[in-house]
Amino acid sequence: MPAVERPLIYANLRKPGYTVDxxxxxxxxxxxxxxxxxxxxxEEVCKEVxxxxxxxxxxxxxxxxxxxxxxxRKSGKPIYLVVxxxxxxxxxYKDRQIIYQDPHQMLEGIAIxxxxxxxxxxxxxxxxxFIHGAKILxxxxxxxxxxxxxxxxxxxxxxxxxxxxxxxGGCYVCGEETGLIESLEGKRGYPRIKPPYFPAVLGxxxxxxxxxxxxxxxxxxxxxxxGGAEFAKIGIPGDSGTHIWxxxxxxxxxxxxxxxxxxxxxxxxxxxxxxxPLDGRKIKAIIPGGSSTKILKIGxxxxxxxxxGTEFDWAxxxxxxxxxxxxxxxxxxxxxxxxxxDDSVEMIQALSNLNAFxxxxxxxxxxxxxEGSLWLSRVTKRITTGGGLETDVPLLLDIANQVAGRxxxxxxxxxxxxxxxxxxxxxxxxxxxIRKRQKGEAVPTLKLI
Amino acid sequence: xxxxxxxxxxxxxxxxxxLAKAPAIIAQYPQKRSATMPLLHLVQEDRGHITQxxxxxxxxxxxxxxMQVLEVVTFYPMxxxxxxxxxxxxxxxxxxxxxxxxxxxxxxLEKSLNCKRGETSPDGDFTLEFVECIADCGCGPxxxxxxxxxxxxxxxxxxxxxxxxxxxxxxxSYGQNPPVPGTxxxxx
Ligand SMILES: Cc1cc2nc3c(=O)[nH]c(=O)nc-3n(C[C@H](O)[C@H](O)[C@H](O)COP(=O)(O)O)c2cc1C
Ligand code: SF4
Ligand code: FES
Numbered sequence: 174m175p176a177v178e179r180p181l182i183y184a185n186l187r188k189p190g191y192t193v194d195x196x197x198x199x200x201x202x203x204x205x206x207x208x209x210x211x212x213x214x215x216e217e218v219c220k221e222v223x224x225x226x227x228x229x230x231x232x233x234x235x236x237x238x239x240x241x242x243x244x245x246r247k248s249g250k251p252i253y254l255v256v257x258x259x260x261x262x263x264x265x266y267k268d269r270q271i272i273y274q275d276p277h278q279m280l281e282g283i284a285i286x287x288x289x290x291x292x293x294x295x296x297x298x299x300x301x302x303f304i305h306g307a308k309i310l311x312x313x314x315x316x317x318x319x320x321x322x323x324x325x326x327x328x329x330x331x332x333x334x335x336x337x338x339x340x341x342g343g344c345y346v347c348g349e350e351t352g353l354i355e356s357l358e359g360k361r362g363y364p365r366i367k368p369p370y371f372p373a374v375l376g377x378x379x380x381x382x383x384x385x386x387x388x389x390x391x392x393x394x395x396x397x398x399x400g401g402a403e404f405a406k407i408g409i410p411g412d413s414g415t416h417i418w419x420x421x422x423x424x425x426x427x428x429x430x431x432x433x434x435x436x437x438x439x440x441x442x443x444x445x446x447x448x449x450p451l452d453g454r455k456i457k458a459i460i461p462g463g464s465s466t467k468i469l470k471i472g473x474x475x476x477x478x479x480x481x482g483t484e485f486d487w488a489x490x491x492x493x494x495x496x497x498x499x500x501x502x503x504x505x506x507x508x509x510x511x512x513x514x515d516d517s518v519e520m521i522q523a524l525s526n527l528n529a530f531x532x533x534x535x536x537x538x539x540x541x542x543x544e545g546s547l548w549l550s551r552v553t554k555r556i557t558t559g560g561g562l563e564t565d566v567p568l569l570l571d572i573a574n575q576v577a578g579r580x581x582x583x584x585x586x587x588x589x590x591x592x593x594x595x596x597x598x599x600x601x602x603x604x605x606x607i608r609k610r611q612k613g614e615a616v617p618t619l620k621l622i
Numbered sequence: 623x624x625x626x627x628x629x630x631x632x633x634x635x636x637x638x639x640x641l642a643k644a645p646a647i648i649a650q651y652p653q654k655r656s657a658t659m660p661l662l663h664l665v666q667e668d669r670g671h672i673t674q675x676x677x678x679x680x681x682x683x684x685x686x687x688x689m690q691v692l693e694v695v696t697f698y699p700m701x702x703x704x705x706x707x708x709x710x711x712x713x714x715x716x717x718x719x720x721x722x723x724x725x726x727x728x729x730x731l732e733k734s735l736n737c738k739r740g741e742t743s744p745d746g747d748f749t750l751e752f753v754e755c756i757a758d759c760g761c762g763p764x765x766x767x768x769x770x771x772x773x774x775x776x777x778x779x780x781x782x783x784x785x786x787x788x789x790x791x792x793x794x795s796y797g798q799n800p801p802v803p804g805t806x807x808x809x810x
Binding site: 251260261262263264265266268269273294300301302303304305308309335337339340341342343344345356357358359360361362378419420421422423427428429460464510512513514518523526527529530533534536619620621622 | 650651652653655656657658659660662663684686690693694697698699700701715716717718720721722723725726753754755756757758759760761762766769800801
């Protein structure tokens with residue numbers, strides 16, 4: 174059966190003539206879920222989200238309802254909601270569409286979440302490059318306040334919540350939730366040490382804070398609109414709702430595809446929806462969920478047993494598009510940013526491109542991440558410029574193994590995983606690239622570094 | 623880490639509108655220091671870069687030392703301490719765009735804009751840079767110019783794209799209008 178899309182988050186913005194103003198949103202059923210939410214008690218809204226099985230869309234896939242439960246509600250300090258609209262993981266461009274084309278959907282989710290967790294102040298940390306995006310959101314907030322959906326005395330409930338837009342400065346690590354909090358406090362975006370700085374306990378200004386991704390906020394709106402139990406029926410048990418697949422790289426139709434969790438496979442996504450490889454090419458590998466997730470090589474097979482006992486034996490094309498199945502293959506759904514690499518690409522250059530990214534983005538606090546990312550980048554660059562040695566291949570793995578698990582934030586894993594996953598799978602090709610350059614033979618013309 | 627040299631040229635005062643916007647920005651936050659980045663963005667939008675005097679001004683407003691503001695300026699790639707050309711041309715370098723030809727595009731733009739990456743053209747019109755992923759990966763190669771996003775700029779289109787950018791130098795509204803979905807520069 175060919176894959177079909179099920180637009181939920183993108184339902185409005187795909188309608189011809191849909192605009193960002195509040196009247197258009199209201200004509201399309203906007204803010205009805207908020208009305209439903211404020212008629213419930215905050216605990217009841219939290220319960221709906223828990224029952225829905227919604228998992229965060231920022232990359233780690235943490236259950237949203239459970240995150241909200243961790244909030245320290247006893248400290249007496251104000252509770253903050255921080256929306257992560259930094260969208261900085263390479264390969265990911267889904268939140269951009271919500272912000273630029275349907276901002277009220279996200280704001281409605283924010284208003285519902287603020288009510289549920291009893292936050293009187295919310296911040297949207299938006300990446301600095303989204304200059305118009307920030308303006309669109311500011312206008313939308315003013316509209317929502319004028320209609321009583323945000324600001325003072327929301328819908329006559331007596332409850333108030335202000336929303337402030339905060340622009341970042343072009344820094345990947347400020348997408349990490351504690352780096353983001355530091356940045357929002359007006360400092361360098363150095364991620365904090367956990368424990369003790371779990372945001373739900375010691376977050377913004379050392380107050381209890383919920384950090385959720387921008388799309389997660391939009392999903393919350395639908396959780397309330399459907400009701401938790403109904404929402405849980407979308408997708409599969411353990412992964413509910415839809416995932417927005419951001420396909421980029423070398424396919425005929427790169428783009429955004431919203432699919433019910435687990436209701437299609439990578440093969441269907443890449444071949445039915447994206448039109449398959451470019452003419453005369455073959456897909457060689459995919460990075461499934463943003464550049465930090467582990468690479469999958471076309472041709473490899475995955476065998477094992479899922480948590481629910483189902484045995485599987487899959488090629489890459491057979492992997493169902495849900496977080497548990499993808500995790501069972503040793504990688505992650507991440508942000509859904511699938512980067513497609515075909516047979517015209519020299520794998521060492523692809524790795525070198527990503528190594529250069531992580532070397533640029535390390536914040537420099539932890540020695541393994543700071544030194545390791547630069548060292549990895551230098552070694553792959555050395556290979557691509559012709560100075561590589563065969564011993565460089567095991568060296569890459571050796572360096573990466575010393576970074577993962579030894580750092581303050583998950584940027585360390587982001588540095589290590591592309592190398593740790595690609596070296597075993599593409600070792601022979603890397604060695605071939607080194608030998609070709611030693612002998613002065615021709616190398617692929619597509620330059621990636 | 624992201625260092626840039628500080629400028630020595632004497633700088634003009636900030637515009638009165640810029641000064642007038644500061645109090646409302648600061649008042650949005652429970653703690654004044656949080657206004658550091660928004661104030662720096664404000665300054666940079668006014669003058670194009672950030673001077674030592676600006677950092678002193680921000681420091682005083684938010685109640686920190688100028689050094690604490692400098693720490694912020696040097697950490698974030700978007701903040702700069704020296705002037706740039708009239709148009710800031712940023713080509714995405716990261717994998718999705720690279721797979722679609724951003725390195726070849728950069729080489730062609732270096733010729734057509736008459737400056738190397740990281741430099742400003744001799745006539746002061748363009749500063750050309752490689753940047754990391756700007757969250758528009760499905761439309762690569764993408765080029766972010768001031769506040770406008772240009773999608774699917776193919777390497778072979780570099781000369782035509784340059785002509786377009788030169789024409790925008792005479793258009794004061796370039797990058798100012800709200801983006802319209804479906805047009806080539808919609809994303810901003
Ligand atoms: C280096 C790094 C960068 C990240 N960048 C982002 C980002 O741009 N946007 C985002 O929502 N989450 C990002 N995250 C994940 C956040 O730390 C956090 O898990 C997420 O915002 C939580 O939201 P969720 O529970 O709704 O998924 C990043 C994490 C790391 C380690
Ligand atoms: S792991 Fe890297 S990015 Fe994260 S805190 Fe350490 S040095 Fe900074
Ligand atoms: S890789 Fe170029 S925009 Fe993401």
